[in-house]
Amino acid sequence: MTLDEKAHQPLAELIAAGDSVDSLYSALKDAFEGERTAVSSADDLKALRDRWMGRKNGLIAAANDAWLKAAPRELKPQVGKRQNEIRQAIEAALEQAQNDVAALGRKREALDVTLPGPERRLGAKHPVRRTLEEILSIFRELGYSVAEGPEIESFFYNFEALNFPADHPAVDEMDTLFVEDKMLLRTHTSPNQIRIMEKTPPPMRYVVHGKVYRNDAPDATHSPMFQQLEVFCVDENITLADLKGTLEHFVRRFFGRGIKTRLRPSFFPFTEPSAELDITCVFCAGRGCRICKQTGFIELLGCGMIDPNVLRSAGLDPEKYQGFAAGFGLDRIAMNKYDINDISLLYNGDTRFLRQFR
């Protein structure tokens, strides 16, 4: 007789056939233990639970009916105790099995975490753009507005209004690209000074930037198109000392505290007095090298007090207003900053170059 058959057999008959209460319950327990160890999934566990603890057809329910309820009076306490023990043991075991199976389901296979994931690339920001944005944020903190302006510009705004006499050598040195007699590609961002001053009542402080053009054949250091940035500030009492302070602040923020500056007199038609701002040579830290011609300084930008003629051509009274202006090539600053030795890299769209600026 199998154990399943025995579970449905009245107890008295089994005892008559030679089983004892203890042996019967021990056999049940052993059978359960055996089946439990074979459980390896939630399905197995459910089958095990149904088989043993099923309310109607489970083995424990069967034993309850066939053995306990039908037990002779003198055996009832013993059988009751045994029946209780085995029910509790199985319930506890099933709960444990439930936890084991759940843990099994949460188990994950180990990966080689050093393998690369699929590449997702952000686009690169052009180095000149990076430089521009950095500079703009410095001047924005100082309350400067930002503007751009047209690239196809009139001779008037590009030269005349900026105090270039029509036959001045500077007009020729710039070697301008013309689209018609009196229209040209702006050779600098300064025409915007006039355009903005014409429209804006002082006080004003502006950064203007954009592409500018010269009639230069492209090579490692020349480009017929490049990018400039210019700052200017106009009010009743703006001084050369303000220009100096502003530029020194900018240089410290952009290049770092250790950089020294010097303001050196120079000449531009649109400023008077005019100056160039030199900074500690970044290549030799001011010790003197080939690039700074042993001077320890390199030229950073041109600047000065806006020439009264320029203020006048923009409709401002130079007796009442004065201001400063400073301008430089963004390309050159970017090239300095990132150690780029060939300007054509900035304009040919080579992704091997651009991706270095992701």
Add this chain to the structure above:
Amino acid sequence: MRILRSWLEDFVELPESSEELGAALTMAGMAVDGVEQVDGETIFELDITSNRPDAMNHFGIAREVAAIFRRPLTPPRVEFPEDSRTVGEFARIEIEAADLCPRYVGRVLLGVEIKPSPDWLRRRLELCGTRPINNIADLTNYVLLELGHPTHAFDLDTLNERRIVVRRARADEEMRTLDGLDRKLSPADLVIADAYRPVALAGVMGGLETEISDRTKNVLIEAAWFHPGSIRRTARRFGMHTEASHRFERGADLEATVWAADRIAGLLGQLSPGVVLSGRIDAYPTQVQRPSVALRRARLAGMLGTTVPDEDVVDILSRLGFSPQPTADGWRTPLPSQRLDVEREIDLIEEVGRIYGFGKIASTLPPMAAAPAPKPFEDEEAAARETIRGLGYDEMVGYSFISEKDAERFGSGEPVRLRNAVSELMTVMRPSAAPTLLHAIAHNIRYGEESVRLAEFGRVYRGGSGTYQEPASLAMAATGSAREANLQEQSKAFGFYDLKSDVEALLGRYDFVHVDFDDRDVPDYYVPGRSASVRTDRGRVAIVGEVDPQICDELKVRQPVFLAEIELDKLYDAGLRRPQYRPLPRVPPVERDFSLLVPEGVPFAEIRTAIGLVDYLERFEPVEIFRGKQVPEGHYALLVRAVWQRETESFRDEEIQASAVAILDSLKTKLRITLRS
């Protein structure tokens, strides 16, 4: 310009250290580019700005040194015996074009002997980079380097009638200049002529026929002042740039004419036998008087932002050649003839400032007097840049000019042309950024970069005289893989829909009511049927598609290239999408898939339009397209997914069923689309 230390020492006592001297000159605006030791001499290489022709010589630099270091300046000694015969007996000078030559000074030397110059003079010329020729020619060069005034020596006996006429050239007149070239002259050119013919291109170069030669005995020295504009135009027209034209163009010293002529006469004794005739011819029809200029003390301090002590102001200006006299609120000074660049109060302020030293001015920051104005469309632009970068496009910048050939192919109508192009590849202002991007793609492929995504924020150029426009343009180009093969996935080629979705992602940031794609009005450098116009409530805003393979082929690009051109101004005008909160649904959405049988040629946009507005229909999207034997001829199978969503109340099956039936009815009646059985 090369300046010799020993030569400066003729005029001013120098600081012992050449380094100190160089630094001081640099900080006064005479940039020293280098200091060299040659053969016991210290040579300064100076970069003199174009407004300072007065400093393009040794005496001019000595004057600066005297001002900077406050030392006395000693001009060269001009003392020589004169012959009893007067210059007027031997030569005549007439100025016909007084507007271009207000002054012409002449001196005559008789009985000279042409030979090499003495060593000391040759050495100075050579160290300055000037080749010695003969004593008389060297003399003019020496005085040029010393005093800065260009002079010229004629062989007096080669001048017809020993007469000098300063006039405009006649039409078709010709002359041979010292460099041996025949110059065809025009009335725009100022010439020095003798009685019959031009003998020098005034202020630019002498003539070959009247030059000093071995046989020369008698010499006419010219020291004149020519109009800068005239010299400049003539020099430029002939492509000539000489030491003389360089200085006259920038403005020479009217008074130095006399001085330079006398200095030459004074040096003659050391170089050659011969005599200097008594007196000089000074053709100077109208005395030029420069005005005096006031310098206000308050204006000086207000411009520099520092107060320069009065005695420093006077000292600086005096040493530079000005003669400041005190006035009630400052000074007034006549203007020295060598400083044509100084003519206003502000110019005097610069003179005081640069010698006083910009370094002595304390740094200040101007007070913030007005709030900055926002830049138009600043946020709109930033959003576009951020999106493009996020989508993986590398930002490039390309030239604004393209070739004529590209202009024809990528433009319509007359482009903006350059008159003086840098090269034939850069003659036209681009009407489209397409060629810029395609050339960049080709460049990358040439270097083995086969998967490229590039974007450029720039401008395109249109219009003509008086109507130029430079709208902001964004161009995106992609080729190669959309996704490289990796351990998890196979590679996927970049295709039309990849670019389309990138463009949609970008446009999705702006406040458009609708964005639709259709295949009309696409330029012919795109493949028809694989390119689209993108239209919104603000009109067409972009073109997106595959580039004509023939164009790619010509660029040696043998793989599909996809290009999008976006009119940024229209995006910016639309403004950024302004998010607005909608309460979240409390019930889940309901999904249904429909397998439709669609007649070929019906585009999805029509299907979407045909179903119209359906209550609570949140999405209606294509999931799968299938063509094959199982599909009836002339049709394709389209699996679409409809999603309904309501805020608070769950859908009942009958509601969804009714909605689905309505959708299918519309499709059937409008487009003969049926459910696949």
